[in-house]
Amino acid sequence: MTTTQPLDNAPNAEASIIDGKAFAEILRKNVAVGARAFREKRGRAPGLAVVLVGSDPASQVYVKTKMKKALESGIDSFPHLLESDTSEADLLNLIDKLNNDRYVHGILVQLPLPAHIDESKVIAAINPAKDVDGFHPINVGLLGQGKAKLIPCTPLGCLMMLKDQIGDLSGKKAVIVGRSNIVGKPMASLLLQENCTVTIVHSRTRDLITECRQADILVVAIGRAEFIDARAIKPGAVVIDVGINRVEKSGVSVLVGDVDFDSAKDIAAAMTPVPGGVGPMTVACLMKNTLAAAEAIESNTAARY
Numbered sequence: 142m143t144t145t146q147p148l149d150n151a152p153n154a155e156a157s158i159i160d161g162k163a164f165a166e167i168l169r170k171n172v173a174v175g176a177r178a179f180r181e182k183r184g185r186a187p188g189l190a191v192v193l194v195g196s197d198p199a200s201q202v203y204v205k206t207k208m209k210k211a212l213e214s215g216i217d218s219f220p221h222l223l224e225s226d227t228s229e230a231d232l233l234n235l236i237d238k239l240n241n242d243r244y245v246h247g248i249l250v251q252l253p254l255p256a257h258i259d260e261s262k263v264i265a266a267i268n269p270a271k272d273v274d275g276f277h278p279i280n281v282g283l284l285g286q287g288k289a290k291l292i293p294c295t296p297l298g299c300l301m302m303l304k305d306q307i308g309d310l311s312g313k314k315a316v317i318v319g320r321s322n323i324v325g326k327p328m329a330s331l332l333l334q335e336n337c338t339v340t341i342v343h344s345r346t347r348d349l350i351t352e353c354r355q356a357d358i359l360v361v362a363i364g365r366a367e368f369i370d371a372r373a374i375k376p377g378a379v380v381i382d383v384g385i386n387r388v389e390k391s392g393v394s395v396l397v398g399d400v401d402f403d404s405a406k407d408i409a410a411a412m413t414p415v416p417g418g419v420g421p422m423t424v425a426c427l428m429k430n431t432l433a434a435a436e437a438i439e440s441n442t443a444a445r446y
């Protein structure tokens with residue numbers, strides 16, 4: 142972030158670090174208990190199909206992590222690793238098969254997809270009851286109405302950490318930096334549902350720093366390394382850093398967030414680290430959603446939309 146504004150927000154005691162890794166471990170253990178009960182009742186585990194098209198290195202790491210954590214949570218994972226030149230029609234055929242596969246309760250298509258595939262078309266083809274990412278237009282609509290059954294994993298993980306940290310969020314001023322469909326927009330819906338006063342700021346916002354400095358809760362998901370620093374943080378704010386950026390520091394490749402951790406920690410009351418904050422919670426929430434989808438699909442009263 143480049144700014145000419147002076148740093149006039151008084152330094153606070155050092156922020157407490159929100160341990161997303163430990164929180165995620167507890168959540169996954171709870172999912173494992175539910176998954177075991179599901180398997181005992183239904184004779185098979187909850188099943189998650191993981192679809193990756195192409196060989197984007199970051200996506201490969203995410204998909205591998207998701208499958209490993211599924212296994213640890215008692216969830217069967219079914220990998221579909223497709224060549225980058227896979228046609229849209231072939232991908233839609235696979236989605237159709239997975240929609241009709243009784244061993245598959247959750248379908249995750251890792252984004253982004255190669256440019257020749259229409260992402261919206263693929264997401265819309267997923268059975269909404271198996272849409273563990275919560276990206277299908279039906280699930281997006283339900284979230285907007287405060288009636289979601291499957292909530293996008295990253296904002297859900299952020300919300301769980303915020304509630305754990307703060308308790309009741311009612312009346313808090315929340316500012317979200319970034320307006321993506323995956324994080325910014327669903328995060329706004331969730332915080333609104335919690336009775337926060339919500340602002341989304343983005344690349345075209347005038348005086349982004351002043352907006353951010355109003356925030357009791359600052360969620361940063363802009364995809365730019367260390368974009369937000371102390372100057373944009375209200376003393377005592379709780380800061381959630383969704384970014385994961387690989388940068389060179391003193392000739393060494395390191396992961397950093399969208400928040401300049403070292404400067405922000407003197408101003409914020411609490412903040413998530415990168416790595417070890419939001420990332421593990423996203424994966425744990427995917428497991429939570431997969432179990433929830435399996436239970437809903439297999440229960441007698443399952444709404445299949």
Ligand code: GUN
Pocket residue numbers: 249250251252253274294295323423
């Ligand atoms: N790419 C980046 N984040 C996500 C996510 O939460 N789900 C999927 N499917 N792809 C992603």
